[in-house]
Amino acid sequence: MTDFSKDNAPLLEVDRLSVDYSLKAVSARAIENVSFGLRAGEAVALVGESGSGKTTTAMAIAGLLSANALVSGGEVRYRGERLPIDDDAAMRPHRWSETSVVFQGAMNALNPVHRIIKQIAEPCRLKLRMSRGEATARARELLELVGIPADRGTAYPHELSGGMRQRVMIAMALACRPSIVIGDEPTTALDVITQAQILKLLGDLRSRLNLALILITHDLSVVAEACDRVMIMYSGRIVEDGTVGEIFAKPKHPYTKLLIDSIPNPAKGKRMIRPIPGDPPNLVSRPSGCAFHPRCPSAMAVCTTEVPSLDPLGCGRVACHLHQSLTQEDKIAAHA
Amino acid sequence: MSQHIGRILFRAFVTLLMVTTLNFILFRVIPGDPSALLLSGARISVTPEQIEAQRQSWGLDRPLFPDQVVDYLSATLRGDFGYSFKFRGRHVVDLILERLPATIALVGLAQLIAIVCGVMLGLYAGWRRGGAVDHVATGASLALYSTPSFWVAMILVVIFSTALGWLPGYGAYSPGANSLLDYLRHLALPVTAVALGLIGQYVVVARAAMSDVVSEDYMVTARAKGLTNGQMLMRHAFRNAMLPVVTLITLNLGYVVAGAITVEAVFAWPGVGGLTVEALNARDYPVLQGIFLLLGASIVVANLMADLAYGLLDPRVR
Numbered sequence: 001m002t003d004f005s006k007d008n009a010p011l012l013e014v015d016r017l018s019v020d021y022s023l024k025a026v027s028a029r030a031i032e033n034v035s036f037g038l039r040a041g042e043a044v045a046l047v048g049e050s051g052s053g054k055t056t057t058a059m060a061i062a063g064l065l066s067a068n069a070l071v072s073g074g075e076v077r078y079r080g081e082r083l084p085i086d087d088d089a090a091m092r093p094h095r096w097s098e099t100s101v102v103f104q105g106a107m108n109a110l111n112p113v114h115r116i117i118k119q120i121a122e123p124c125r126l127k128l129r130m131s132r133g134e135a136t137a138r139a140r141e142l143l144e145l146v147g148i149p150a151d152r153g154t155a156y157p158h159e160l161s162g163g164m165r166q167r168v169m170i171a172m173a174l175a176c177r178p179s180i181v182i183g184d185e186p187t188t189a190l191d192v193i194t195q196a197q198i199l200k201l202l203g204d205l206r207s208r209l210n211l212a213l214i215l216i217t218h219d220l221s222v223v224a225e226a227c228d229r230v231m232i233m234y235s236g237r238i239v240e241d242g243t244v245g246e247i248f249a250k251p252k253h254p255y256t257k258l259l260i261d262s263i264p265n266p267a268k269g270k271r272m273i274r275p276i277p278g279d280p281p282n283l284v285s286r287p288s289g290c291a292f293h294p295r296c297p298s299a300m301a302v303c304t305t306e307v308p309s310l311d312p313l314g315c316g317r318v319a320c321h322l323h324q325s326l327t328q329e330d331k332i333a334a335h336a
Numbered sequence: 337m338s339q340h341i342g343r344i345l346f347r348a349f350v351t352l353l354m355v356t357t358l359n360f361i362l363f364r365v366i367p368g369d370p371s372a373l374l375l376s377g378a379r380i381s382v383t384p385e386q387i388e389a390q391r392q393s394w395g396l397d398r399p400l401f402p403d404q405v406v407d408y409l410s411a412t413l414r415g416d417f418g419y420s421f422k423f424r425g426r427h428v429v430d431l432i433l434e435r436l437p438a439t440i441a442l443v444g445l446a447q448l449i450a451i452v453c454g455v456m457l458g459l460y461a462g463w464r465r466g467g468a469v470d471h472v473a474t475g476a477s478l479a480l481y482s483t484p485s486f487w488v489a490m491i492l493v494v495i496f497s498t499a500l501g502w503l504p505g506y507g508a509y510s511p512g513a514n515s516l517l518d519y520l521r522h523l524a525l526p527v528t529a530v531a532l533g534l535i536g537q538y539v540v541v542a543r544a545a546m547s548d549v550v551s552e553d554y555m556v557t558a559r560a561k562g563l564t565n566g567q568m569l570m571r572h573a574f575r576n577a578m579l580p581v582v583t584l585i586t587l588n589l590g591y592v593v594a595g596a597i598t599v600e601a602v603f604a605w606p607g608v609g610g611l612t613v614e615a616l617n618a619r620d621y622p623v624l625q626g627i628f629l630l631l632g633a634s635i636v637v638a639n640l641m642a643d644l645a646y647g648l649l650d651p652r653v654r
Contacts, residue, residue, distance in 0.1 A: 064560055100561075103553060103556065103560075108552055108554060109553045110554055111557075111576070112652055122561065126561075126562070127561075172557075
């Protein structure tokens with residue numbers, strides 16, 4: 001597989017995973033040939049625009065694909081064992097105890113009619129078979145862990161602020177001591193200060209509990225703050241994978257470059273958002289070859305016909321013909 | 337919470353007072369003088385003096401405000417709803433009380449059946465949205481919900497009473513019979529007619545509520561937590577989906593005492609609904625006024641119960 005860590009075996013391996021969604025008449029490929037490994041305690045960001053497949057990738061790992069999703073290829077392995085991600089019932093015992101998800105708690109991810117303590121204790125009762133007293137004690141412990149006084153447990157979600165709700169969501173995610181936590185845009189809809197607090201909390205918990213973190217986001221500043229590694233997704237594929245430092249300093253894929261260029265940076269005189277020209281591709285009928293070629297400033301002839309493979313480059317990976325062993329012809333075309 | 341209850345009670349009281357006043361005004365603005373109407377049926381010709389005497393004895397010659405209003409309100413508060421025109425000299429309260437058991441039996445039983453069947457079916461259809469049960473139940477419910485219940489009642493009479501002769505289609509008792517079984521046999525068709533329409537209503541509302549809940553974010557959370565479908569349904573979906581359903585149930589309970597006017601008319605059922613029709617035909621204002629007040633009060637009380645039940649179920653409104 002594509003794992004490039006030598007020191008220890010990956011906790012999670014996503015191996016050439018493809019997922020399709022069947023819509024009324026057509027079928028749309030949401031992710032294609034997605035491969036990556038995740039080591040214990042590692043924090044990885046999945047970055048991409050809407051429809052890039054980052055959420056589908058994460059939901060597949062958590063075994064939360066919707067009923068109209070079809071795993072059309074590849075697999076996901078947890079500690080070397082294949083996960084039954086396309087079987088809702090078989091997946092149930094794996095959920096929350098191996099991989100849990102921090103949803104956008106600020107929104108409606110908490111049930112409005114139950115007290116938060118009950119919602120945190122629920123997985124302890126049902127999955128860990130704890131007694132009511134044990135589960136409540138554990139839930140109080142978890143609340144303190146995320147910085148909420150345990151006595152606030154009797155509150156209902158609507159009585160808490162967005163940041164507090166997100167903390168509750170994190171406490172709930174830790175209930176069954178998972179080794180992987182997926183953050184599904186966990187800081188969206190929060191103000192900047194609360195965002196920073198939540199990211200810090202996630203970082204602290206990660207090092208304290210040796211959690212592996214997968215952060216889904218379209219916010220690159222979140223990535224820089226909380227992650228070791230970034231995977232940039234475009235139209236269902238990983239186009240670049242590298243360390244945070246590498247990606248921000250020396251992006252290799254043209255899409256990554258444009259993405260980083262688009263961030264306004266007033267300190268450097270970049271006050272305006274510079275958008276990437278063109279539209280995200282249609283998932284039902286993708287452009288041939290590299291899906292980014294219609295928007296790519298360095299597109300070559302080969303880009304319209306051949307899908308570039310995700311090949312190791314430096315200490316990361318990149319899927320771009322510019323960085324593959326180029327033919328003389330293509331080089332000429334690129335310079336023309 | 338107690339502040340919430342206090343607010344609800346106060347609101348109910350004010351509404352009730354307004355209903356009572358409006359009820360009074362309503363019957364005073366209806367054209368036609370009841371005394372003229374009553375005496376016009378007399379065989380001997382009536383002199384204006386006689387009409388005037390009648391008006392005086394009923395207090396109709398005094399000014400509407402404040403005399404008549406105050407009289408009415410104080411009498412109503414004392415539980416005195418006046419005397420019927422048609423059923424000469426009988427207390428309105430007695431007349432209504434006499435009819436109440438038949439109506440409560442009819443509408444109450446129909447509600448009970450409709451709540452159990454309709455809510456369960458609707459919740460299931462919403463939970464398994466797009467399934468076979470959903471398609472059949474939704475289609476049938478929309479049809480039932482939009483069909484007037486008196487039409488359903490007449491169809492039921494034609495089939496089960498006239499054609500098949502299985503069940504009586506008229507009245508509450510067979511002549512001479514006085515058994516519970518006989519009463520229940522008479523009750524069967526009217527209850528079915530009322531219940532069918534209500535089932536449609538409950539299915540539509542419960543299904544909509546449940547299918548909203550199913551697509552809520554917290555249901556994804558519940559699934560991610562590794563809950564089984566049954567646990568997701570019972571622990572997370574049911575209570576949220578019941579919020580609008582409970583409101584509908586309590587509001588509908590307000591109509592239990594008012595009766596089902598059209599269905600009672602079709603079956604000549606001796607309930608409050610039937611009394612309403614009789615009183616309307618005879619311009620029996622005191623009786624109508626009493627019924628309207630009863631209806632208004634029971635709707636207000638039902639609203640009160642809906643508010644209180646909602647407060648218990650949904651922490652957000654407390």
